Every structure is written in structure tokens, then in C-alpha cells.
Amino acid sequence: MGVKIIKIYDPSNLMKIKALALQNFKNYENLALEFTDGIQLLLGQNGTGKTNILDSLHYLTFTKTAFVNTDNQNIKKGALYFLINGDFENNGQTYEVICYHELRKKKLIKLNGAPYERIIEHIGKLPLVLSTPHDSDLIRESSEVRRKWVDGCIAQYNQEYLADLLVYNRILSQRNTLLKGMEGHLNASNKSLLDTYDTQLITLSKSLSHVRIDFVDRFIPFLSTNEGLIVFERETCSMTYQSQVLADDFEHSFLESRKKDVLTQRTNIGSHKDDYSFLMDGEPLKKFGSQGQQKSFLIALRLSQYDYLAKVTQIKPILLLDDIFDKLDDERVERLTALLNDSSRFGQVFITDARKERTSLLVKGKYKTKIFEIEKGKVNSYET
Ligand SMILES: Nc1ncnc2c1ncn2[C@@H]1O[C@H](COP(=O)(O)OP(=O)(O)OP(=O)(O)O)[C@@H](O)[C@H]1O
Ligand SMILES: [Mg+2]
Structure with a gap:
């Protein structure tokens, strides 16, 4: 099967990281790496620290780890x-990012020497997409994981959405605290506070939903472009958005839910209940997809996120692919390898693998490759 080339942006406009330095980050005491354009292959046995390097890059762009660890757990x-210190470059402009965290203190993020007052201002400055084996949580786990993924995609290019979301979450948590304190009894003073919260939550729910619908509508075509590359051609991929906020009588339902909210001491309706479903041939992937099909779908999902973000920002994001070949059959590995060797579509790509031989096809490709051999906190690198 031929590989489709998607040309949607100026191929020279790419985000890249030129140098990375770590001190006491996870298993690394001191590490300094320099990267080239093209593919960076991180090879090493299980537990040597490949994923930790990708996570440090994730940290530099999202100001947090991609995993569930707390900041204290990220300290060696x-x-x-x-x-974590990273030197990024895009279109002749350089960005030096520093993330510093001291045990039990507030973290510090600096861009070109200046600390951020509000860390969220950093989100979206350095487009990056990460695919990890934990992506299976997107299919298997609760709606919260899918909401976070969509919110993260949108936040990379829409700061207003991110700001609204933070206000929504703050008011929601204040409302829930109020409901708990009421212990099932509504009186005049807490009624007026509830009225204020409800008006704000209703308005914010509507604007968040508006952006979420728009995202799903614009994202689906990218998903169907990628499905043929990874998934067998007879399968089609799609996703849907479910929200109580979309109902004509949402406002009425929100106010009607108040009695129940007082009794259950939590907010039962609103944007925080939204969910998304992933579909293969119109059926829920969670129930009908095999392990390999689910993995393929998740790769298609991340590549779609990459293409979508490139289109919206007009910059090729940095692409991090952790253990991407695992669980895939030979045909899919070959297809994926051919696909990744397309320098008109991808900029800087990081790939980890515990099995060296599987990535040899990539090295033989046209793409420039730098290899990093990792052994327990130490890295040896060379260019091919
Ligand atoms: N705070 C920490 N201090 C010391 N070591 C840590 C810390 N956090 C994580 N590690 C260790 O880092 C090691 C490497 O983890 P990492 O997930 O990067 O390995 P990997 O090379 O990706 O392995 P795999 O091939 O199994 O995915 C793990 O053994 C883990 O225990
Ligand atoms: Mg790993």
C-alpha cells in the first residue's frame, strides 16, 4: 500500500530542540544531550531511562510530566x-526553557531567563505531541482521561479556552465545597451563592462545549486520513462527542439538578461530565477492537493530533514516539517505518525502542538519524 503524503504547511517551519540538560531528573543525575534534525533514536534495555528523556521534553513544553507522578517523585x-534545561529553535528564534523544582516547594518555569508569573502562559509556545504505551488509557479508562486529552490538544493553540477551563474548574470546586458544607440543607445565604456559581457554570459550559464540538468536527477528517496508514483499509476510524450541555434544555436541567446536587453534595451536570467515544467501523473501539487494532488506532490518533496541530499552528511539532512498534505485526511496523521516513511531513521525531534490530529499517531510510544508546543513566550517541 502506498503512503499518502500530507502537505499542509511550510516544510521548513519546524519546532526543534537542539540541546537538553538534566540534573537529578528521575534516574539521571547529570545528562547533557545534543540533538540533530530528523530522527533521534533512543535505544536501550528496559528500565534504562528512554521514556524518562521523552518525559523531560514533555515537561519542558507542558510544564508537567506526562505520567501520574508528582513533582517530588520526579526528583532523583x-x-x-x-x-531540566532545553534549547529550542523555530524559524530562527531561540527559546531557552528551564524547569526547576525543589523538594516540597513551588516549581519555577523560565523562558529566556524570565520566570513566568502564570505558568499557563507557557502552554502552546512549543508544539509537541507524545505517543506512549499509556495511551491505551484513552480507550480503557474513564471519561476524565479523554477530556484531558482533548483539552490538552485545544490548549496548545487556544489560550482563551484554557483560561475558561481553569475558571470553570475553580468555580466547580468552590460549588462542590459549598454543597458539602451545606450537609443537605438549602438556606437563603447559600442559595444566593449557588445562584452566582450556577450562572457562571452555565455560561462557561456553553462556551467550552462550543469549542469542543468545533475541535471534534475539524479533527475527524485528520483521523480518517490517517486510518489507512496504520489500520487495515476495511476499517474506518472516527470519534464522537457526548455532552449534556448540547441539549436544548441544558439550562433548565442544570437548575433542576440542584435538589439532587444538594443531596449528593456534588455537581451532577455540566462540562465536567462530557465524554468522547472512539469508533472503528461505527462500533466502540473499547468493546470491539483487538489489542493490535486498538494500538493502531492510538497511533493514528496521535498522528492525527500531530497533523492537526501542524495545520493550526503552521509549525511542525516535535513528535515523541515511545515504544511505538511494540505489539504491532511486521506489516504494520514496515508501514509505520515508511511513513516516518517522510521528511516533508515530519520534523524532529524521537523514537524509543528496547529492540535495536526493529529500528534498523529507519536508519537505512533517507531521513537523517542520530542514535542514542542508553545504559542506566549514561548515554552514548552518534550520527548515521
Ligand atoms: N525519582 C526517581 N529516582 C530514581 N530513579 C527513578 C526515578 N523515577 C524513575 N526512576 C527510574 O528510572 C528508570 C528508567 O525508567 P524509564 O521508564 O525511562 O525506562 P525505559 O528505558 O523507558 O524502559 P522500558 O523499555 O521498560 O520502557 C526506572 O527503573 C525507574 O525506576
Ligand atoms: Mg519506556
Whole structure:
């Protein structure tokens, strides 16, 4: 099967990281790496620290780890702080990012020497997409994981949405605290506070939903472009958005839910209940997709996120692919390898693998490749 080339942006406009330095980040005491354009292959046995390097890049762009660890858990065992330093470049402009966290203190994020007052201002400055084996949570886990993924995609290019979302979450948490304190009894003073919260939550729910619908509508075509590359041609991929907010009588239902909210001491309706479903041939992927099909779908999903973000920002994001070949059959590995060797579509791509031989096809490709051999906190690198 031929590989479709998607040309949607100026091929020279790419985000890249030129150098990375870690101090006491996870298993690395001191590490300094320099990257080239093209593919960066991180090879090493299980537990050597491949994913930790990708996570440090995720940290530099999203100001947090991609996983569930707290900032204190990211500090190398026995140390008192971690520091991540990254030098990025896009279109002749350089961005030096520093993330510093000291045990039990507030973290510090600096861009070109200046600390952020509000860390969220950093989100979206350095487009990056990460695919990890934990992506299976997007299919298997609760709606919260899918909402976070969509919110993260949108936040990369829409700061207003991110700001609205933060206000929504703050008011929601204040409302829930109020409901708990009421212990099932509504009186005049807490009624007026509830009225204020409800008006704000209703308005914000509507504007968040509006952006979420728009995202799903514009995202689906990218998903169907990618499905043929990874998934067998007879299968079609799609996604849907479900929200109580879309109902004509949402406002009425929100106010009607108040009695129940007072009794259950939490907010039962609103944007925080939204969900998304992933479909293969119109059926829920969670129930009908095999393991390999689910993995293929998730790769298609991440590549679609990459293409979508490139289109919206007009910059090729940095693409991080952690253990991407795992669980895929030979045909899919070959297809994916051919696909990744397309320098008109991809900029800087990081790929990890515990099995060196599987990535040899990539090295033989036209694309420039730098290899990093990792052994327990130490890295040896060379260009091919
Ligand atoms: N705070 C920390 N201090 C010390 N070591 C840590 C810390 N956090 C994580 N590690 C260790 O880092 C090691 C490497 O983890 P990582 O997930 O990067 O390995 P990997 O090379 O991706 O392995 P795999 O091939 O199995 O995916 C793990 O053994 C883990 O215990
Ligand atoms: Mg790993």
C-alpha cells in the first residue's frame, strides 16, 4: 500500500530542540544531550531511562510530566531538586526553557531567563505531541482521561479556552465545597451563592462545549486520513462527542439538578461530565477492537493530533514516539517505518525502542538519524 503524503504547511517551519540538560531528573543525575534534525533514536534495555528523556521534553513544553507522578517523585531518589534545561529553535528564534523544582516547594518555569508569573502562559509556545504505551488509557479508562486529552490538544493553540477551563474548574470546586458544607440543607445565604456559581457554570459550559464540538468536527477528517496508514483499509476510524450541555434544555436541567446536587453534595451536570467515544467501523473501539487494532488506532490518533496541530499552528511539532512498534505485526511496523521516513511531513521525531534490530529499517531510510544508546543513566550517541 502506498503512503499518502500530507502537505499542509511550510516544510521548513519546524519546532526543534537542539540541546537538553538534566540534573537529578528521575534516574539521571547529570545528562547533557545534543540533538540533530530528523530522527533521534533512543535505544536501550528496559528500565534504562528512554521514556524518562521523552518525559523531560514533555515537561519542558507542558510544564508537567506526562505520567501520574508528582513533582517530588520526579526528583532523583536522594536528591533535593531537579532541573531540566532545553534549547529550542523555530524559524530562527531561540527559546531557552528551564524547569526547576525543589523538594516540597513551588516549581519555577523560565523562558529566556524570565520566570513566568502564570505558568499557563507557557502552554502552546512549543508544539509537541507524545505517543506512549499509556495511551491505551484513552480507550480503557474513564471519561476524565479523554477530556484531558482533548483539552490538552485545544490548549496548545487556544489560550482563551484554557483560561475558561481553569475558571470553570475553580468555580466547580468552590460549588462542590459549598454543597458539602451545606450537609443537605438549602438556606437563603447559600442559595444566593449557588445562584452566582450556577450562572457562571452555565455560561462557561456553553462556551467550552462550543469549542469542543468545533475541535471534534475539524479533527475527524485528520483521523480518517490517517486510518489507512496504520489500520487495515476495511476499517474506518472516527470519534464522537457526548455532552449534556448540547441539549436544548441544558439550562433548565442544570437548575433542576440542584435538589439532587444538594443531596449528593456534588455537581451532577455540566462540562465536567462530557465524554468522547472512539469508533472503528461505527462500533466502540473499547468493546470491539483487538489489542493490535486498538494500538493502531492510538497511533493514528496521535498522528492525527500531530497533523492537526501542524495545520493550526503552521509549525511542525516535535513528535515523541515511545515504544511505538511494540505489539504491532511486521506489516504494520514496515508501514509505520515508511511513513516516518517522510521528511516533508515530519520534523524532529524521537523514537524509543528496547529492540535495536526493529529500528534498523529507519536508519537505512533517507531521513537523517542520530542514535542514542542508553545504559542506566549514561548515554552514548552518534550520527548515521
Ligand atoms: N525519582 C526517581 N529516582 C530514581 N530513579 C527513578 C526515578 N523515577 C524513575 N526512576 C527510574 O528510572 C528508570 C528508567 O525508567 P524509564 O521508564 O525511562 O525506562 P525505559 O528505558 O523507558 O524502559 P522500558 O523499555 O521498560 O520502557 C526506572 O527503573 C525507574 O525506576
Ligand atoms: Mg519506556
